[in-house]
Amino acid sequence: MNGFPSFYDPKRVGGLAYPNLELIAQEAGRAGLRSAEHDTQNVQLLLIDMQVAFCHERSSLYVPGAQDDVRRVIEFIYRNAERISQITCSQDSHYPFQIFHAAWWADAEGNQPPPFTIISMEDVESQRWRPLRDVEWSREYVQRLEAEAKKQLTIWPYHAMLGSMGHSVDPELWSAIFWHALARKSQPAWWRKGSVPRTEHYSILRPEIHVTGHPQGGLNTDFVDALDEYDFVVIAGEASSHCVLESVSDMVEVFRHTPEKLDRIFILRDCMSPLRHPKVDFEAQARAEFARYEEQGVRFINSTDPLPF
Numbered sequence: 517m518n519g520f521p522s523f524y525d526p527k528r529v530g531g532l533a534y535p536n537l538e539l540i541a542q543e544a545g546r547a548g549l550r551s552a553e554h555d556t557q558n559v560q561l562l563l564i565d566m567q568v569a570f571c572h573e574r575s576s577l578y579v580p581g582a583q584d585d586v587r588r589v590i591e592f593i594y595r596n597a598e599r600i601s602q603i604t605c606s607q608d609s610h611y612p613f614q615i616f617h618a619a620w621w622a623d624a625e626g627n628q629p630p631p632f633t634i635i636s637m638e639d640v641e642s643q644r645w646r647p648l649r650d651v652e653w654s655r656e657y658v659q660r661l662e663a664e665a666k667k668q669l670t671i672w673p674y675h676a677m678l679g680s681m682g683h684s685v686d687p688e689l690w691s692a693i694f695w696h697a698l699a700r701k702s703q704p705a706w707w708r709k710g711s712v713p714r715t716e717h718y719s720i721l722r723p724e725i726h727v728t729g730h731p732q733g734g735l736n737t738d739f740v741d742a743l744d745e746y747d748f749v750v751i752a753g754e755a756s757s758h759c760v761l762e763s764v765s766d767m768v769e770v771f772r773h774t775p776e777k778l779d780r781i782f783i784l785r786d787c788m789s790p791l792r793h794p795k796v797d798f799e800a801q802a803r804a805e806f807a808r809y810e811e812q813g814v815r816f817i818n819s820t821d822p823l824p825f
Contacts, residue, residue: 518579519619520594521547521695528688529590530572530583532681535691536755544698552601552702557825560746561607564753565759566689569675569682570608571620571754576682578632579755581789589752589787590692592819597700598776599823600750601637603693604705605685606720608676608759611651613689615657616672616714621645631673632793635789637662653714654746657725666724667758669716717766719762721770748780757798760788761805768809778813782824785816 521543523536545552566589569575571582593600613619618628621635622645629645631674636661637658639645647654658669685693697704709716712730717723720739728734743749753760764783771777783806790799817824 520591523695524590524594525688526587526590529586529686531687532568532572533687535687535694537549537688537694540691540695542696543696547695547699549596549598549699552700553728555601556602557747558745558750559599559601559823559825560743561593561600561603562749562751562753563603563689563693564751564763565606565608565676565755566685566753567676567682568684568686571686571689572682574671575675576603577791579789579791582754585752585787585789586686586689588819589784590689590788592752592784593692593696596823597696600696601746601793602702602705603696604707605693606707606709606753606759607683607765608677608717609683609708610674610676610710611678611713612674615647615650615654616716617668618671619655619672620647620649620654621671622648629671629793631671632795633671634796635669635671639775650714657714659703660725660735662767664725667716667718677710705742707736709736715800718759719766720759721763721766724762735770743767743770744777746780748782750782750784750823752784752819754788755791755798756788756806757790757802761802764809764814765805768812768814772812775813778809779815781813782817784819786820814822 523539528530532791569577570579571586621629635645640655661669683684693704707720709720712723712727714727715723715725722735790802
């Protein structure tokens with residue numbers, strides 16, 4: 517495909533303009549692309565949490581650099597539309613009362629923790645921070661995070677709230693996904709995660725701590741099975757330090773006995789950015805982990821590189 521569709525405006529990325537659906541549909545019909553069902557290689561583009569909550573500067577949990585990441589992903593889609601068989605999007609999906617939100621915790625005076633507070637087991641034992649809900653589980657949760665070498669519990673700003681604008685994918689990116697679906701006759705897929713009140717849920721494959729009895733409380737075997745069907749998976753998203761990193765970490769763990777499957781995973785290094793924290797260097801942590809996964813077979817490319825398969 518030569519050039520970008522006429523409706524694409526990179527200046528709209530990070531805004532909330534409503535897409536012109538009829539124009540997008542018309543241009544998809546005129547693109548003249550073959551149906552994805554005829555692809556000889558099943559190439560999946562996995563977009564992790566590229567939502568307004570993370571990609572717009574006025575949102576509560578903006579990831580610096582995310583708007584440029586979104587632009588590069590959109591242009592990657594238009595340049596490689598004939599090679600991308602399907603697009604899958606994950607969406608962080610939250611309720612007000614979850615263990616990583618301020619409403620779950622308070623100090624002895626009833627003050628709730630400010631955003632980005634790290635709550636350790638020591639904080640809980642000293643009652644510096646007290647759970648207001650599910651007290652025994654909350655203590656166990658913080659303890660298990662530390663015992664299993666997970667990230668410590670972080671109190672996040674309210675973000676990606678179900679039903680809010682922040683939950684939506686960036687509108688200009690959504691337009692590209694809609695266009696691709698019609699142009700390639702390929703239904704996009706949407707996976708929601710993060711709605712289990714008792715746990716954080718960065719990875720698209722599973723939450724930080726298993727929660728028995730909740731439908732999203734364990735390994736997403738349907739998604740693992742879907743991953744197994746693709747010839748290649750190309751990944752972009754936000755934030756590189758959290759939801760992208762933890763998703764890739766779980767893929768490496770799931771496929772550790774079949775390393776040839778890790779060779780099929782490609783990460784767009786210029787289409788993800790780390791969260792910034794006043795005290796924790798999440799970027800350095802992510803770089804170290806990604807380097808380890810690259811040694812195990814996961815590949816990193818730029819969005820402007822020719823697809824190497």
